[in-house]
Amino acid sequence: MLALQRKMIGGISLVALSCLALALACHAQAPPATPTAPAAAPASPPSQAQIDAEHAEIWNSPDMLRARAWLLDYCNTSKKCKPGDAEKYTTELENLSPIQMKLWLMKFDEEEEERKQQRDIWQQAHAAALQHAQAANRATQKSYSAIDSEETAAANQDQQQLNYEQNLEDTESADKQLEAGDAYNPGLGYFPGDGVHYHFHLYGP
Numbered sequence: 001m002l003a004l005q006r007k008m009i010g011g012i013s014l015v016a017l018s019c020l021a022l023a024l025a026c027h028a029q030a031p032p033a034t035p036t037a038p039a040a041a042p043a044s045p046p047s048q049a050q051i052d053a054e055h056a057e058i059w060n061s062p063d064m065l066r067a068r069a070w071l072l073d074y075c076n077t078s079k080k081c082k083p084g085d086a087e088k089y090t091t092e093l094e095n096l097s098p099i100q101m102k103l104w105l106m107k108f109d110e111e112e113e114e115r116k117q118q119r120d121i122w123q124q125a126h127a128a129a130l131q132h133a134q135a136a137n138r139a140t141q142k143s144y145s146a147i148d149s150e151e152t153a154a155a156n157q158d159q160q161q162l163n164y165e166q167n168l169e170d171t172e173s174a175d176k177q178l179e180a181g182d183a184y185n186p187g188l189g190y191f192p193g194d195g196v197h198y199h200f201h202l203y204g205p
Contacts, residue, residue: 054098
C-alpha cells in the first residue's frame with residue numbers, strides 16, 4: 001500500500017514538473033508584448049481670443065470686403081430693400097460666427113458665379129440683337145437709297161420728256177407762223193407761196 005502511494009506521488013510530481021517545463025518553454029518563445037500607447041488627450045476648445053482673431057481675419061478678408069460692398073450696393077439700388085436694410089444686414093452678417101461666415105461666403109460665391117453667367121448670357125443676347133438691328137437698318141437705308149435713285153431717275157426722265165414736248169410745240173408754232181402769213185416777211189426775204197420755206201426745228205433730247 002505504501003509503495004503504491006509513493007508511485008502515485010512520484011507520478012504526480014513528474015507530471016507537475018513536465019507542465020512547469022512546458023510553460024517555461026512557451027514563455028521563452030512568445031514575442032515580447034507591445035507597450036500600449038497612451039490615449040490622446042482631447043483637444044481643448046479655442047479660446048475667445050482665438051475666435052475673435054479668426055472672426056476679424058474673415059471679416060476683413062478680400063472676399064468678405066467684396067461681398068459687403070455688393071450687399072451695400074444692392075440695398076441702396078434695389079426696390080426690394082427699405083431704408084436701413086443695409087445697416088441691418090451688415091450687422092447680422094458681422095454677428096455671425098467664423099464658421100457661419102465661411103458658409104455664407106461660400107454661398108455668396110456660388111450665387112455670384114450664377115449672376116456672372118446670367119450677365120454673360122444677357123450681354124451675348126444684347127450684342128446679337130444689336131447686330132441684327134444694325135443689319136436691318138443698313139438694309140432699310142439701302143432700300144431708301146434705291147427708291148430715291150429710282151425716283152430721281154424717273155423725275156429726270158419726266159423733265160426731259162417735258163422739255164422735248166415743249167421744244168416740239170415751239171417748233172410747230174414757228175412753222176405755222178411761217179406758213180400762215182400773206183404779207184411780205186422782211187426777216188425772211190420771201191413772199192409766202194413762192195416755194196421757199198425756212199424751218200427752224202428745236203430737237204429734244
